[in-house]
Every structure is written in structure tokens, then in C-alpha cells.
Amino acid sequence: MRFWTRALLLGASLLASTAGWAQEKASDIVIGFAVAKTGLMKPYDEPATRAAMLRIEEINAGGGLLNGRKIRAIESDTKSDMRVAAQVADDLLKQGAEMLVVSCDFDFGAPAAKRAQAAGKISFFLCAEDIKAGLPGVGSYSFSASILSAMQGAVMVEWAYKQRNVRSVYVLMDTAIEYTKAICTGFDWVAPKLPSLTIVGRDTLKTGDTSVEAQMAKIAKLPAPPDAIMFCGWAPSAPLVMNGLRKIGNKSIVLGGSAMDGSAWLKDSPGVEKLFFPVQASVHADDPGNGVREFNVKYARKYGAPPANTYVFPGYILIELWAQAVxxxxxxxxxxxxxQLETMRNIRTLVGNRSFSPQIHIQNQALLRILEAKDGKMNIVDQWMLSQPLAVQPLLKAAGLPEK
Known part of the structure; x- marks a missing residue:
């Protein structure tokens, strides 16, 4: 009888312990990460995801959210495949995710974000910068903590015009993804507003092209080299373009978008110089913000290497923005x-103030650092804020979306 009594007491104790563990787990706030651990998007998704995890650790160490609830992150690899992204999102939502973090680019992240929208859950793109990353392309629960790619094209042409006396520009656009096309949309919004600025020609290429000889031939045949090449592209196509320009002896400055950041691609294009692009903050140890430098050190200590590119920062601040709203x-x-997200204004973050509204769930104005790639390094040479917020209507029209 004593044996059975002890057995029953032990069983009750184990059940109580299991119930307590289940209750503790149930109290966690689950964030699902439908992100690329492999494939084309890994160089962008990985640093941003790591930064998000770092901020989650900090919040949990500080006591969590909502009277002590800890954040629990669950991850699954989209393999940089849009079809897989939707399947991954469904699985994470079934596991209880209250919010989904999706891939850095709109094209790759939207399938997962749309699953969250359908389920009535908030989603954040890791660092997507297309106007569709949010309300127009996904729905009312979708946000991006990053800046519009169109703003990058707009900032660069305004900066080059006013700071580098650029008066003639040749436009070269990578048509592979919405991000790259939107850079040119921003350029086209600002360029007509700049007196005496002339666009001397345009052409396109696509990520995966093995040659840009035809595009370079057109530039070489211009009556005079343009003051600047507006390259609406990203790192995967950058070596081909930069090598092509050098091959024809072109000495124009090259203006790019934030996705040019990260020196890894420079190994395929040695000797790059006079390439300028904007970033939210610099991972290259020269950012004037104390918080940014501290973050870079903390990240390197945690992961064994400094952050690879500027897309690390939106991953960190998206968790901060969401946590403040919660x-x-x-x-x-x-x-x-x-x-809360739509009504909070000038939320302080690691890279400056951020605001959303019921009309736009991504940043259309921000102070950006201007970096130059030279001698195998990327360093800050200036900073610039667009003279007026980027208008949303032209972006919607360019994207083929209803103008609101």
C-alpha cells in the first residue's frame, strides 16, 4: 500500500511539474521566422535575423514583455524559394506564432507575409524596401522596419547633384526584383526637380546575365562620359557592372542602393572606386552613432564576426518597434x-527615429549615411536626408497598384 501511495504521489508530482512546464511555455510569446538560411537571400536574411535574435535576448534578459512573458523564437528555412516560404509560414503559424518575421526582399517574403495576413497576425519584413512591403502588397497587418528603396535612388541623385556637381546621368537598371526597379522609381521622382540635370540614356540588365557587353557598348558610344551612372542594382549583379565599366575605361561616379553594402562582393570586382550608396547605419566601424558602434561590437562578440552589411539593422529595430507596440x-x-504601430510617432531606434501611419507601413524619409567603396573598403563620406518625404502616390503608380 505504501508503494502505491508513493507511486501515486510521484505521478501527481510529475503531472504537476509537466503542467507547470506547459503553462510556462504557453505564456511565451512566439515569433516565427520564415527566413532564408540558404540560397540567394541568405546574405541579407542571415545578418538581420541574427540581429533580431540579439534584441530578443536583450528583451528577455530585461524581464520580457507584458508582465514577464518571454519571447520565444522559432525558425524555418525558406531556402530562398517563394513557394517554400508560404509552406514555412503555415507551419510556424500552426506552432503558435503571434507574429511572423519574413524574408528581406518583398518578392521572397510576401508569400509568408500573406499567410500571416490571412491568419490575422502581424508580420514584419526583415528589411524589405519596396512600397509593396506593407499595406499595398500584403495588407494592413504587414510592416517593414526598413526604408523605401525608392528613397535610396532619390537620395543619391539629390546628393550627387548638390554635393558632387553631377549634371548628366546614365541610368542602368537590374530588372530582377522589385527592390532594384524601385531605386530607379525614386531617382525618376527627384531627377526632374533638379534644374539642368540631364538623363543621357537608359538600359537594363538582369541578375544572372553572364555579360553586359551590349550595355557597356552603349555607354562607350555616348558623345561624352556622363557625370554619373545611376545603377539601380544590388550586390549579385554589381561585379558584372563595375568590371564592365572599368573594361571600357569609364570614369564616371556610380550611384547605387543600400544593397551594394557589404564588402564580400568586392572580391569579384577588385579595384572598385567612385561607387557611392546610402545606408541606414554603417557596419564598417566608422559610424558616428555610439549605439551603432556598440551594437557592431556586441554582434561580433555574439556571432564571431562583425555584421556583414547594413541590412543587419532593420532586423534589430523591427523587434524593438513591435515590442514597444505590444x-x-x-x-x-x-x-x-x-x-499602436500606426499611431506612435518618432520612435527612437538604433538608427534614428521611425514612424508609421495608417497610410504607409515603411519609412519614406530618414537621415542616411553615404558610403564610398574604394580600395577594397567601404567608408562614410557624408550623410543626407531627402529634402522632402518621398511621395507615396508615384510609387504606387509605378508598381501598378491602386493610388490611395
């Missing part, structure tokens, strides 16, 4: 969190 709402319920 605390303000005292809930993880999507409508309440969305309301």
Missing part, C-alpha cells in the same frame, strides 16, 4: 498592435 497595447492581438 507593451503600449498590453496585448499581442494584431489589431491592437497595428493601432
Amino acid at each position: 507593451q503600449a497595447a498590453q496585448s499581442v492581438e494584431a489589431d491592437k498592435v497595428k493601432y
Whole structure:
């Protein structure tokens, strides 16, 4: 009898312990990461995801959210495949994700974000910069903590005009993804506003092309070299373009977008110089912001190497923005969190103030650092804020979306 009594007591104790563990786990706030651990998007998704995990650790160490609830991250690899992204999102939502973090680019992240939208859950793109990354392309629960890629093209042409006396520009656009096309949309919004600026020609290429000889031949045949080449592209196509320009002896400055950041691609294009592009903050140890430098050191200590490119920062601040909204709402319920995100203004973050609104769920104005790639390094040479916020209507029209 004593044996069975002890057995029953032990069983009850184990059940109570298991129930307590389950209750503790149930109290966690689950964030699902539908991100690329392999494939084309890995260089962008990986640093941003790592930064997000770092901020989650900091929040948990500080006591969590909503009176002590810890954040628990669950991850799954989209393999840089849009079809896989949707399947991954469904699985993460079934595991109880209250919010989804999706791939850095709109094209690759949207399938997962749309699953979150359908499920009535908030989603954040890791660092997508297309106007569709949010309300127009996904829905009311979708956000991006990053800046519009169109703003990058707009900032660069305004900066080059006013700071480098650029008066003639040749436009070369990579048509592979929405991000690269939107850089040119921003350029085209600002360029007509700049007196005496002339666009001397345009051409396109696509990521994966093995040659740009035809495009370079057109530039070489111009009556005079343009002051600048506006390259609406990204790192995968950058070596081909930069090598091509050098091959024809072109000495124009090259203006690019933030996706040019990260020196890894320079090994395929040695000797790059006079390439300028904007970033939210610099990973190259020369950023004037103390918080940014501290973050770079903390990240390197955690992961064994410094962050690879500027896309690390939106991953960190998206968690901060969402967490502040959750605390303000005292809930993880999507409508309440969305309301807080849309009404909070000038939220302080690692890379400056951020605001959303019911009309736009991505940044259309911000102070950016201007970097130059030279001698195998990327260093800050200036900083610039667009003279007026980027208008949303032209972006919607260019993207073939209803103008609101």
C-alpha cells in the first residue's frame, strides 16, 4: 500500500511539474521566422535575423514583455524559394506564432507575409524596401522596419547633384526584383526637380546575365562620359557592372542602393572606386552613432564576426518597434498592435527615429549615411536626408497598384 501511495504521489508530482512546464511555455510569446538560411537571400536574411535574435535576448534578459512573458523564437528555412516560404509560414503559424518575421526582399517574403495576413497576425519584413512591403502588397497587418528603396535612388541623385556637381546621368537598371526597379522609381521622382540635370540614356540588365557587353557598348558610344551612372542594382549583379565599366575605361561616379553594402562582393570586382550608396547605419566601424558602434561590437562578440552589411539593422529595430507596440497595447492581438504601430510617432531606434501611419507601413524619409567603396573598403563620406518625404502616390503608380 505504501508503494502505491508513493507511486501515486510521484505521478501527481510529475503531472504537476509537466503542467507547470506547459503553462510556462504557453505564456511565451512566439515569433516565427520564415527566413532564408540558404540560397540567394541568405546574405541579407542571415545578418538581420541574427540581429533580431540579439534584441530578443536583450528583451528577455530585461524581464520580457507584458508582465514577464518571454519571447520565444522559432525558425524555418525558406531556402530562398517563394513557394517554400508560404509552406514555412503555415507551419510556424500552426506552432503558435503571434507574429511572423519574413524574408528581406518583398518578392521572397510576401508569400509568408500573406499567410500571416490571412491568419490575422502581424508580420514584419526583415528589411524589405519596396512600397509593396506593407499595406499595398500584403495588407494592413504587414510592416517593414526598413526604408523605401525608392528613397535610396532619390537620395543619391539629390546628393550627387548638390554635393558632387553631377549634371548628366546614365541610368542602368537590374530588372530582377522589385527592390532594384524601385531605386530607379525614386531617382525618376527627384531627377526632374533638379534644374539642368540631364538623363543621357537608359538600359537594363538582369541578375544572372553572364555579360553586359551590349550595355557597356552603349555607354562607350555616348558623345561624352556622363557625370554619373545611376545603377539601380544590388550586390549579385554589381561585379558584372563595375568590371564592365572599368573594361571600357569609364570614369564616371556610380550611384547605387543600400544593397551594394557589404564588402564580400568586392572580391569579384577588385579595384572598385567612385561607387557611392546610402545606408541606414554603417557596419564598417566608422559610424558616428555610439549605439551603432556598440551594437557592431556586441554582434561580433555574439556571432564571431562583425555584421556583414547594413541590412543587419532593420532586423534589430523591427523587434524593438513591435515590442514597444505590444507593451503600449498590453496585448499581442494584431489589431491592437497595428493601432499602436500606426499611431506612435518618432520612435527612437538604433538608427534614428521611425514612424508609421495608417497610410504607409515603411519609412519614406530618414537621415542616411553615404558610403564610398574604394580600395577594397567601404567608408562614410557624408550623410543626407531627402529634402522632402518621398511621395507615396508615384510609387504606387509605378508598381501598378491602386493610388490611395
